[in-house]
Amino acid sequence: MPPSTAPLDGKTALVTGSSRGIGRGIALALAAQGCNVAVHFARRRPEAEETVQAVMAHGVQSAAFRANLAREEAARQLVAEVMDRFGSVDIFVANAASGTLRPALELEAKAWDWTFNINVRSVLAAVQSAAPAMRQRGWGRVITVTSAGSRRVIPHYGVVGISKAALEALTRYLAVELAPDGITVNGVSPGFVETDALDFFPNKDEMLERAVRATPAGRLVTPEDVGQVVAWLCSDQAAMIVGQIIEIDGGYGLLAQG
Numbered sequence: 001m002p003p004s005t006a007p008l009d010g011k012t013a014l015v016t017g018s019s020r021g022i023g024r025g026i027a028l029a030l031a032a033q034g035c036n037v038a039v040h041f042a043r044r045r046p047e048a049e050e051t052v053q054a055v056m057a058h059g060v061q062s063a064a065f066r067a068n069l070a071r072e073e074a075a076r077q078l079v080a081e082v083m084d085r086f087g088s089v090d091i092f093v094a095n096a097a098s099g100t101l102r103p104a105l106e107l108e109a110k111a112w113d114w115t116f117n118i119n120v121r122s123v124l125a126a127v128q129s130a131a132p133a134m135r136q137r138g139w140g141r142v143i144t145v146t147s148a149g150s151r152r153v154i155p156h157y158g159v160v161g162i163s164k165a166a167l168e169a170l171t172r173y174l175a176v177e178l179a180p181d182g183i184t185v186n187g188v189s190p191g192f193v194e195t196d197a198l199d200f201f202p203n204k205d206e207m208l209e210r211a212v213r214a215t216p217a218g219r220l221v222t223p224e225d226v227g228q229v230v231a232w233l234c235s236d237q238a239a240m241i242v243g244q245i246i247e248i249d250g251g252y253g254l255l256a257q258g
Helices: 021-032 045-056 072-086 109-137 158-181 196-200 204-213 223-233
Strands: 012-015 036-041 062-066 091-094 140-145 183-190 245-248
Touching: 012 021, 012 072, 021 036, 021 045, 021 091, 021 140, 021 223, 036 045, 036 072, 045 062, 062 072, 072 109, 091 109, 109 140, 109 158, 109 183, 140 158, 140 223, 158 183, 183 223, 223 245
Parallel strands: 012 036, 012 091, 036 062, 091 140, 140 183, 183 245
Antiparallel strands: none
């Protein structure tokens, strides 16, 4: 058989929160480019195992790893376990997210700490753990998944949006520090994606209907759309894109919302 020409052949990616939704879309897009994928989950192992099987259908290796990313040491241990299983973490995609949906003035310290630990602190811990080996190889990719709530106010989204703004700042700082070592760091900011994460919003149906009407592309973003952009950012074709937040929203953010 001829050697593989897949852009990411032989690489290994760790995608947090990849048992479903956007994370699953990213995992499958990377697998389609020849990348082995470590599927991370927090609670739902059956869904994670389903994603593993879908990833392996692309002819690559995959396995599921459980970790509670609210604990910094769990994030570091997750990277270590993936390295032990696959030999490397060439690509780290920070997709896992959580948070309490309530107005900012009603937030309590516990909700703040929980959200920032998962959405920001775990990302830094994981990158700190994965970066030394990436530096030795002279190649690596880090992709963060943020959201429009980092720049625009979304009802009930307070602490999550604030944490995503912090994640975008972290993305830029990591990008500058790691670029000299052949490691690119970028973020993607999906628009409205209809996943079960929206089930927690009391006005979900209204949000989705309004989003479709206000999107020039005429439809909502899909997990597959996000996955394709992430896979491209991980390729050598995107090597000179450094520290950017790529909006994937069908043009939604270009219009004044009234």
